[in-house]
Amino acid sequence: MANQYDRMEGIDDLSVEEFPSWAGKPVDHAWPWWPLLPLYPYGRRRTIVEELIPNQIWGFEQLQGLYYVAVPVRMTVVKVPEGLMLFNPLPPTPELRRAMKSLQKLHGPVVSIVLPTASGLEHKISLPSLARVFSKADIWICPGQWSFPISLPLGWLGIPSGRTKVLLQDGLPHQDSCDWISLGPLDIGLGRFQEVACFHKASRALLVTDALVGIQAEPPRLFDFDPTPLLFHARDVGDEPLEDSEAQRRKGWARLVLFASFLRPEKLNIPSISQVLRNAFKPGFRNAKAHFGLYPFEWKEGWENSAKEILGEKTPKIQFAPVLERLVFPRAKDTLFSWLEELNNLRNLRWLISAHFTAPLDFRPKEIRQLLKSTREREWAKNEGNWRFLGGVDKVLLRQKIVPKDPLKAFRD
Ligand SMILES: [Fe+2]
Numbered sequence: 001m002a003n004q005y006d007r008m009e010g011i012d013d014l015s016v017e018e019f020p021s022w023a024g025k026p027v028d029h030a031w032p033w034w035p036l037l038p039l040y041p042y043g044r045r046r047t048i049v050e051e052l053i054p055n056q057i058w059g060f061e062q063l064q065g066l067y068y069v070a071v072p073v074r075m076t077v078v079k080v081p082e083g084l085m086l087f088n089p090l091p092p093t094p095e096l097r098r099a100m101k102s103l104q105k106l107h108g109p110v111v112s113i114v115l116p117t118a119s120g121l122e123h124k125i126s127l128p129s130l131a132r133v134f135s136k137a138d139i140w141i142c143p144g145q146w147s148f149p150i151s152l153p154l155g156w157l158g159i160p161s162g163r164t165k166v167l168l169q170d171g172l173p174h175q176d177s178c179d180w181i182s183l184g185p186l187d188i189g190l191g192r193f194q195e196v197a198c199f200h201k202a203s204r205a206l207l208v209t210d211a212l213v214g215i216q217a218e219p220p221r222l223f224d225f226d227p228t229p230l231l232f233h234a235r236d237v238g239d240e241p242l243e244d245s246e247a248q249r250r251k252g253w254a255r256l257v258l259f260a261s262f263l264r265p266e267k268l269n270i271p272s273i274s275q276v277l278r279n280a281f282k283p284g285f286r287n288a289k290a291h292f293g294l295y296p297f298e299w300k301e302g303w304e305n306s307a308k309e310i311l312g313e314k315t316p317k318i319q320f321a322p323v324l325e326r327l328v329f330p331r332a333k334d335t336l337f338s339w340l341e342e343l344n345n346l347r348n349l350r351w352l353i354s355a356h357f358t359a360p361l362d363f364r365p366k367e368i369r370q371l372l373k374s375t376r377e378r379e380w381a382k383n384e385g386n387w388r389f390l391g392g393v394d395k396v397l398l399r400q401k402i403v404p405k406d407p408l409k410a411f412r413d
Contacts, residue, residue, distance in 0.1 A: 045091060046225045049099045052353060052360050055079065056203035058103060059359055062090055063222050063229075064122050069259045070229050072220045073122055074355045076207050078200050080174045083108030087198060087207050088355045089115060091126040092133045110134040112173045117209040118144040118185070118194040123355060128158025139164040140173050144185055144192040167196050177201055179346065183211055183339045186332055186407040189397065193328045193407075197343070204350035205360060206343060210324060211336075213354045214316030214361040215261075219253035229256065236299065254307040255299065261310050261322040264389035267303035306386055316358040318371060326390035327397075330381035332407050337372070344368045 045062045052059045058077040063070040075090035077100070084107055090096060104110065113134060115127050124145070131139055139159065143166050165171065172180045177200065184194035198207040223230055230252030231242040258265040311317060320329070320336065329336055343349065344365060352363035361367075383391035397403040404410070 045093055046222065047090070047093060047096045047099065048222050052076075053203040053205055053351065057200070057205055057353065057360075059353065060090055060096055060099065061220070061222055062093075062096075065229070065260070069233075069256055071256070071260045071356055072222050074353075074359065076353055076355070076359075077103060078198075078207070079107050079202070080111065080177050080200075082174075083111040085174060086110055086113045086130065086134070086137070087116065088123050088209055089113060089127045089130040092130050097133060110137045112138045112140060114167070114173065114198070115139070115141045115145075116167065116196040116198065116207075118142045118192050119188070120195070120210050120355075123209060128160075131158075131160055131163075137163075138173065140167050141165075142167055142194055142196055143169055144194055181339065181342050181346075184335065185411055186328060186335065187404050187410040188328055188407065189403040193324075197339075199343075199346050199349065201348070204348050205353050206346070206349055206351065206363060207353050209355045210321050211339075211354075212318060212352060213321050213357045214318045214352065214359070215257055215311055215357045216316040217250060217254065217311045217313050219249050220357075223249065223253070227252075233259075233297075254304070254311060257310060258303070258307055258386070262386045262390060263323065263393075265303070265306060266386045266388060267300040267306050269298040269300060309386060316361055318352070318361055318363070318367060320375070321356075322387070323390065326381065326387055327394055328407075330394055331405065333375075333380050335408070336375070340368060340372055340375075344372075 048059075048061045050059045050061070051057075056079050060075040060077065061072040064073045065071055073090065074088065075096075076087040078085045078087060084103060092100075100110070113127070113130055115124060117123050127139070127141075131137070141159065141164060145157075165173075167173075167180065168182060172178075179199040179201070181197045181199065182194060183197065184192065186193045195209045195211055197209075197211075199205075200207065219227075219230055227244060227249055228242065230249045231244055232252065233255040234248040234252035235242070258268070264270075310319065310322065349368075350362075350364060351360040352367075353359040353361075381391070381394075383395075394403070398405065
């Protein structure tokens with residue numbers, strides 16, 4: 001599918017010489033640094049560009065994931081008085097750079113790049129290369145950046161220290177046009193969780209990273225380039241052919257969202273190795289696309305109902321990302337509540353744009369009140385159903401004293 005910013009008049013072709021080639025030819029969506037974080041689709045990433053709020057905000061989406069559990073990741077481009085702000089970095093493939101070039105011709109240069117999360121690795125990994133492409137932009141990063149297994153200085157991580165500032169500690173960017181609202185910090189043992197949301201007043205949009213998402217039953221457009229990840233998961237056994245239909249795509253998407261949200265959803269069995277191998281390497285499946293027929297999943301009856309917990313049928317369902325809710329906020333519900341109250345006090349808030357899933361989402365006081373009410377009424381830090389696996393992980397981390405009982409204590413002392 002062509003994207004509209006490729007077709008704009010007067011756009012020069014970007015040089016792709018510095019990028020690697022596939023079979024001797026440079027490609028538009030190559031991403032040479034993928035071995036740093038080997039996520040599907042590895043070195044080949046397509047980008048979809050969408051105007052989310054007319055003349056104000058654009059979304060750039062690429063797929064990222066593990067073993068075909070790939071979900072879209074979004075960089076948000078915001079028009080500010082001085083030019084453009086990039087919020088949540090993405091790998092700057094030639095395709096992305098060309099679309100950015102056309103936006104810059106219309107709206108001015110990239111003046112700032114914001115990494116608003118302390119912990120979201122999939123958002124951090126491309127900051128150094130994006131910073132090199134936009135070499136005059138100021139870099140703003142969330143406080144408490146950490147690397148695993150050892151904490152490295154910013155320069156070692158490829159973040160240019162000469163033009164990098166820390167949000168809140170060194171001030172805030174574009175304060176006339178944006179309000180900044182921090183969620184956290186919370187101590188999560190290995191490092192900290194914090195993300196700083198941005199309310200862009202002109203568009204009335206709130207930009208977040210991972211905390212809030214809106215998920216719908218229809219798969220994202222990015223899968224139109226290659227629906228294989230959806231069709232792969234729509235099957236019941238490894239030797240079932242990958243059949244393409246709208247129903248199969250939706251089925252695969254629902255399962256993929258269950259994986260991404262709960263890591264090991266309630267209605268999933270992991271079959272024995274001998275069972276997996278019995279269905280593998282059959283004629284017609286001896287190729288990488290079909291993962292050689294290896295399919296280590298078995299969905300139990302009723303999985304569709306458990307997907308309804310997180311998928312909105314007609315409109316996207318707005319929710320806290322389940323992994324964060326159960327592993328970061330199980331003992332810090334009040335922190336989430338006060339952040340939501342702060343959002344509720346923003347004047348004229350209209351839209352929510354997250355770094356994952358559907359955007360923009362309706363996000364007015366009515367939707368915030370609904371979210372507050374439903375969160376207040378339901379059981380928090382559950383261990384049953386889809387939450388069982390995440391609950392078990394939390395219990396082990398707590399028992400091993402890897403995560404503290406009180407995630408706020410370190411910041412009170
Ligand atoms: Fe994320």
